[in-house]
Amino acid sequence: MSLSKFSDKLFxxxxxxxxxxxxxxxxxxxxxxxxxxxFGYRFPFVGLVPPPTDVLVSWSGLIGDAGYxxxxxxxxxxxxxxxxxxxxxxxxxxLIMAVNKSCYGIIFPTFEVLRPIPPLAWVPxxxxxxxxxxxxxxxxxxxxxxxxxxxxxxxxxxxINKQFIQAxxxxxxxxxxxxxxxxxxxxxPSIVVGSAVGMGITWEVVVAAEMxxxxxxxxxxxxxxxxxxxxxxxxxxxxxxxxxxxSIGIAGYISSELxxxxxxxxxxxxKTR
Amino acid sequence: MNTTxxxxxxxxxxxxxxxxxxxxxxxxxxxxxxxxxxKQIVTDCSFTIESNKLTVMIGPSGCGKSTLIQLIxxxxxxxxxTITMNGKPIxxxxxxxxxxxxxxxxxxxxxxxxxxxxGPRARGEDDAxxxxxxxxxxxxxxxxxxxxxxxxxxxxxxxxxAELARAMINKPEVMILDEPFRGxxxxxxxxxxxxxxxxxxxxxxxxxxxxxxIDEAIFLADRLLIMxxxxxxxxxxxxxDIPRPRRIDAIGDNDRANxxxxxxxxxxxxEAMKSFSGGSKAAADFLDAYSKRAG
Numbered sequence: 001m002s003l004s005k006f007s008d009k010l011f012x013x014x015x016x017x018x019x020x021x022x023x024x025x026x027x028x029x030x031x032x033x034x035x036x037x038x039f040g041y042r043f044p045f046v047g048l049v050p051p052p053t054d055v056l057v058s059w060s061g062l063i064g065d066a067g068y069x070x071x072x073x074x075x076x077x078x079x080x081x082x083x084x085x086x087x088x089x090x091x092x093x094x095l096i097m098a099v100n101k102s103c104y105g106i107i108f109p110t111f112e113v114l115r116p117i118p119p120l121a122w123v124p125x126x127x128x129x130x131x132x133x134x135x136x137x138x139x140x141x142x143x144x145x146x147x148x149x150x151x152x153x154x155x156x157x158x159x160i161n162k163q164f165i166q167a168x169x170x171x172x173x174x175x176x177x178x179x180x181x182x183x184x185x186x187x188x189p190s191i192v193v194g195s196a197v198g199m200g201i202t203w204e205v206v207v208a209a210e211m212x213x214x215x216x217x218x219x220x221x222x223x224x225x226x227x228x229x230x231x232x233x234x235x236x237x238x239x240x241x242x243x244x245x246x247s248i249g250i251a252g253y254i255s256s257e258l259x260x261x262x263x264x265x266x267x268x269x270x271k272t273r
Numbered sequence: 274m275n276t277t278x279x280x281x282x283x284x285x286x287x288x289x290x291x292x293x294x295x296x297x298x299x300x301x302x303x304x305x306x307x308x309x310x311x312k313q314i315v316t317d318c319s320f321t322i323e324s325n326k327l328t329v330m331i332g333p334s335g336c337g338k339s340t341l342i343q344l345i346x347x348x349x350x351x352x353x354x355t356i357t358m359n360g361k362p363i364x365x366x367x368x369x370x371x372x373x374x375x376x377x378x379x380x381x382x383x384x385x386x387x388x389x390x391x392g393p394r395a396r397g398e399d400d401a402x403x404x405x406x407x408x409x410x411x412x413x414x415x416x417x418x419x420x421x422x423x424x425x426x427x428x429x430x431x432x433x434x435a436e437l438a439r440a441m442i443n444k445p446e447v448m449i450l451d452e453p454f455r456g457x458x459x460x461x462x463x464x465x466x467x468x469x470x471x472x473x474x475x476x477x478x479x480x481x482x483x484x485x486x487i488d489e490a491i492f493l494a495d496r497l498l499i500m501x502x503x504x505x506x507x508x509x510x511x512x513x514d515i516p517r518p519r520r521i522d523a524i525g526d527n528d529r530a531n532x533x534x535x536x537x538x539x540x541x542x543x544e545a546m547k548s549f550s551g552g553s554k555a556a557a558d559f560l561d562a563y564s565k566r567a568g
Contacts (some may be wrong), residue, residue: 009378061306064386156443161378163374163376163378164380166346166348166366166372166374166378166397167378168391169348169366169367170346170347170367170368170370170371170372171365171371171391171395171439172368172390172392172395172443173391173392173395173396174395177395180390181380182380182394185380185382185383187379188382201514235330259462267382268423269286269381269382269383269423269424269425
């Protein structure tokens with residue numbers, strides 16, 4: 001994107017609308033949070049929340065703090081570790097179930113029984129099963145993305161237009177060629193969608209897992225963003241809770257955008273629609 | 274340079290006009306489903322797709338023509354009866370019988386060029402000769418400027434031409450086309466008729482073309498097969514003896530064409546009424562009486 005295009009986009013009507021909405025939200029929040037101080041009457045709910053200016057002050061104090069960034073680093077590591085594992089195992093599993101009927105018959109029932117179990121329900125069990133706290137968090141994170149990826153790959157690969165396969169067959173293509181050049185690219189859009197959704201779930205799960213498990217053996221600063229929020233709560237620093245929440249929002253957005261950009265590179269034909 | 278290009282163009286064109294193949298369908302039947310839910314689609318159907326002729330099959334919509342294509346292409350096998358190509362029974366799909374489907378089956382993730390080259394690459398024939406042939410066909414279908422575009426970026430007519438090129442590069446002995454121009458607007462449809470007829474007249478390979486459009490059938494066909502309503506069998510065969518090359522603007526004034534059209538319409542009308550009345554005697558009688566009064 002060139003600079004002028006970027007500035008066009010930045011000052012487009014849609015972008016300005018978005019910026020305006022965020023500003024209004026901030027003002028309402030500030031007024032609500034300071035209601036007791038300003039009007040002598042505390043607004044319900046929002047009156048207990050620290051005002052955005054305080055949050056920003058608290059945040060600016062953390063920008064130079066190595067521990068805060070280490071929390072980011074830890075959570076990212078877990079998210080991408082679990083997510084990569086989910087891709088590496090989930091994509092082939094989904095594809096093999098779509099292509100091979102007996103594999104489908106063997107794997108799918110087990111898969112469907114395990115799928116409704118929320119990843120967080122796995123936390124106690126995985127703390128017992130896995131030798132280290134770190135591995136049990138990674139495992140729970142993995143589960144968050146795994147089911148979504150498998151289901152999307154399976155659905156995508158099964159819904160391939162039958163005529164594509166027939167056309168390839170009548171041109172003399174081998175089974176392997178059909179898999180590599182028809183089934184795989186036809187499934188790619190579903191893989192990208194599954195990954196984007198899975199990435200979102202991964203962030204939800206990693207934060208909860210960090211809160212529950214106490215954030216790893218090193219504790220404190222080594223605990224990731226989930227633990228950062230939890231320890232802020234325990235320590236009574238309400239501004240930092242909000243900082244932690246927004247940090248996760250930003251981190252999740254960056255991750256999803258990364259997946260979308262990468263997905264776009266792999267599926268160039270979709271952009272032409 | 275110029276002469277070599279011309280030579281190779283001639284050679285390419287020549288390489289298309291050697292096939293001579295005949296498909297014979299004998300007493301085939303096909304039903305889908307089991308037990309009480311079984312539905313007979315094709316019954317005791319026989320016809321011949323004659324060598325080096327353009328055979329068009331026409332019948333009321335939903336009469337099982339697509340099923341016949343699945344059988345001839347070898348994607349499915351008949352319950353009884355035989356289908357042979359040059360005397361040998363058909364056992365599965367093969368590049369000697371290429372199918373152009375109703376909806377575009379161009380691979381959306383491949384550019385025009387990659388789509389055309391799919392067949393040769395799939396068979397490990399990604400060599401200079403195939404590339405040269407693909408270049409020739411790309412030019413022939415007028416899509417040189419759209420070589421690196423994805424199917425989504427092409428118009429309906431362009432997609433059909435790209436698909437023709439993708440099929441022709443495999444030098445099929447028989448080309449099977451299942452309502453290929455359905456869904457195109459009238460203007461592009463007529464252009465495609467002329468274009469396709471031109472391609473056929475160049476090499477006179479064996480072509481099998483399925484349609485529900487009477488004008489299309491008469492304009493294109495050497496032989497016209499009229500099918501019955503479900504379960505399908507062959508109702509009649511008409512030799513269309515209108516000289517080639519045919520032209521869209523002239524065919525409307527051609528007496529022979531109009532005569533054939535009237536005949537085909539009468540036959541198809543009878544079959545369509547059976548389909549419309551859904552086997553109900555009362556409905557059929559009503560329709561019959563109504564159409565006599567209206568006619």
